[in-house]
Amino acid sequence: MPLFLPGIFLLGFNIGTGSVTTMAKAGATYGMSLLWTVMLSCVATFLMINAYGRFTLVTGETALQAFRRHIHPAIGIFFIVALTAGVSGSVMGVMGIIAEISYEWSKTIIEGGIAPIYWAALFIGIVYLIFWNGRTQVFERALAVIVAIMAASFVLNFFILMPPLADMVSGLVPSVPDIADTESDGRGPLLLIASMVGTTLFSGLFIIRTTLVKEAGWTIGDARQQRRDALFAAIMMFVISAAIMSAAAGTLYIAGVGLDRPSQMISLLEPLAGAFAVSIFAIGIVAAGVSSQFPNVLMLPWLLCDYQNAPREMTLPKYRIMVLLISLLGLVVPLFDARPVFVMIVSQAFNVVLLPLTVACIVYLGNRHDLMGEHRFRPATNCGLIAIFLFSLITSYMGYQGLFVMLAS
Template sequence: MTSSSGTGIKQKLALFLPGIFLLGFNIGTGSVTTMAKAGATYGMSLLWTVLISCAATYIMIGAYGRYTLVTGETALQAFRKHIHPFVGIFFIVALTVGVAGSVMGVMGIVAEISYEWSRTFIPGGLAPIYWAAFFVSLVFIIFWNGRTQVFERALAVIVAIMAASFVLNFFLMMPPPVDILKGFVPSVPAIPEAQPNGQAAGQGPLLLIASMVGTTLFSGLFIIRTTLVKEAGWTIKDDKQQRRDALFAVIMMFVISTAIMAAAAGSLFAEGVGLDRPAQMIGLLEPLAGPLAASIFAIGIIAAGVSSQFPNVLMLPWLLCDYQNSAREMTLPKYRVMVFLISLLGLVVPLFEARPLFVMIASQALNVAVLPATVACIAYLGNKTELMGEYRHGLFMNFCLVLIFLFSLVTSYMGFQGLLAMIAG
C-alpha cells in the first residue's frame, strides 16, 4: 500500500517536473531583485506588468511547445531548417551573452545576501567569496551526474523551498489589499525623490518595467521549453498535458513574483526606505519585519539563485546540442569544460567586489531586445501549413502574438530609454 502510494506521488510529480524546471529557470535572483526593487520603490503600482508578462509567457510557452508537439523539432532546429542558419546562431550568441551576465549577477547577489544573513549568527559574517565558491561547487557537482532528471528533481526541492519562503513572507509583510488591487491598473509611476535616509531612488520606472518583462518573458525559456517537450517524448496527443504544465508554471511565477513585490512594498516602501543593494533586503527587513521575515526572505533568495543557476550553466551546451541535432549527453568532456568555465563566472562579482543589483536589472532589461525576434519566429513557423497542417495558428493565437510583439517593442523602447537615463544620471 505504501509502495503503491509512493509510486503514485512520484508519477504525479513527474507530470509537473517540466513546469517546475521552467519555474526554476524563470524565477531566479534576477526576478527576485527586480520585483523587490519595484515593490520597495513603487509599491504595488507595477503589478500590472507582472500580470501581462505572465499571461504572455503562457501564450508563448504554448505556441513553442505546440510547434514541437506537431513537428518533433526544437526551436533552434526549426530556425536553422525553415528560416535561416544565422537566426539560430543569433539566438545562441544572444542568449549565451545574457546568461553569462546573469550567472555573474545571480551569484554575486546570492553571495552578498548570504554574507549579510550570516552576520546575524556568525560574528563578522562569512565573506561573499566563500559563499559564491560553495554554491558554484554545489551546482557543478549536481550537474556532473549529467541527467536532466537529476536537475529537475533537485529543482523541485529548491523551488518548493523558494515558493514557500516567499509566500510565507507575503503574509508576514503584505501591504493593504486595496493597494494590491490598484496595482492591476496599468500606469507608469513618477520617479520618487531621494529616500529619507539619503539614498538615491535609483533608475526610473521605464528601466524597471523593461527588466520585469525581460525576466518573465525570457526568450531562452521558450526555446529551452521545446527541448524539454521533445525529450519528454510528447506528441500532439499530449497537448492538454503540455498546456496544464505551462499553466502550473505561469501561475506559480505570478504568485511568487507578486509575493516578492508585496513583501518589499509592505515593508521597505511603506517605510520610505527604498532598495539600492541586495544586502539591504536583509539588513533593512529585520528591524521592519523582524528576524523571522528577514531569514525567510534570505532563504527564498538563495533558493531562487541556486534554482536559476542550473539552467543558466546548461544553456550553452543545450543550445549547441539543439542546433546540431545531437544527443544531449552532458557527460561529454567538452560540455563539462563549458559548464565549468561558465560556472566560474559566478566568482567574478565577489572577487572584484562589484555591485550586482543595477547590472542585474540592466541585463534583464536587455533580454527584452531579443523578444520581438522570438515572437516573430514562432508566428512565422506556426503559420506554415506544410509544417503545422491543421494545427497551424488560428485567428486568436495570431492576434495574441501581434499584441505580444507590440508589447515587446514598447518595453524594449522603455528599456532603451531607461538605460540612457541611468547612464546620463
C-alpha cells in the same frame, strides 16, 4: 514523467535572483503600482510557452532546429550568442546576490560573518557537482525540490508582510509612476518595467521549453497536458513574483526606504518585519538563485546540442569545460565588489531586446501549413502573439530609454 515537471523546471529557470531583485526593487520604490506589469508578463509568458510547446508537439522539432531548417541558420546562431551573453551576465549577478545575502545572514551566527567569496565558491561547487552527474533527470528533480522551498518561502512571507489589499488591486491597473527616470542605479520606472518584463518574458525560457517537450516524448495527443503544464508555470510565476513585490511594498516602501544592494533586503527588513520573516525571505532568495543557476550554466551546451540535433550528453569533456568556465563567472562580483543589483537589472533589460524576434519567429513557423498542417495557429492565437509582439516593442523602447538615461547621467 510527472505531470508538472517541465513546468517546474521552467519555474526554477524563470524565478531567479533577477526576478527577486527586480520585483523587490519595484515594490520598495513604487509599492504595488507596477503589479500590472507582472500580470501582463505572466499572461504573455503562458501564451508563448504554449505556442512554442505546441509547435514541438506537432513537428517534433525544437526551436533552434526549426530556426536553422526553416528560417536561416544565422537566426539560430544569433540566439545562441545572444542568450549565452545574457545568461553570462545573469550568472555574475545571481552569484553576487546569493553571496552577499549569505554573508549578511552569516553575521547573525558568526561575528564578522563569512566573506562573500567563500559563499560564491560554495554554491558554484554545489551546482557544478550536481551538473557533473550529467543526467537531465537529476537536474529536474533537484530543481523540483529547490523550487518547492523557494515557493513556500516567498508565499509564507507574503502572508506575513502583505500590503493592503486595496493597493494590490489598484496595482493591476496599468500606469507608469510619475517619477523622473534619472537615477543612475536603474531605479527609474522605464528601465525597471523593462527589467520586469525581461526577467519574466525571457526568450531562453521558450527555446528551452521546446527541448523539454521533445524530451518528455509528448505529441499532439498531449496538447491538453502541455497546456495545463504551461498554465501551472505561468500562474506560479505570477504568485511568487507578486509575493516578492508585496514583501518589499509592505515594508520598505511604507518606510520610505529604497533598495540599492541585496544586503539591504536583510539589514532593512529585519527591524521592519522581524528576524523570522527575514530568514524566510533569505532562504527564498538563496533557493531562487541556486534554482536559476542550474539552467544558466547549462544554457550554452544545451543550445549547441539543440542546434546540432545532437544528444545532450553532458559528460563530454567539452561541455564540462564550458560549464566550468561559465560557472566561474560567478566569482566576478564578489572578487571585484561590483554592484550585483545593477548587473542583474541591466542583464534582464537586455533580455527584452530578444523578445520581438522570438515572437516573430514562432508566428512565422506556427502559421506555415507545410509544417503545422491542420494544427496551424488559430486567429485567436495569432492575435495574442501579435499583441505580445507590440508589447515587446514598447517595453524594448522603454528599456532603451531607461538605459540611455542611466548611462548618460
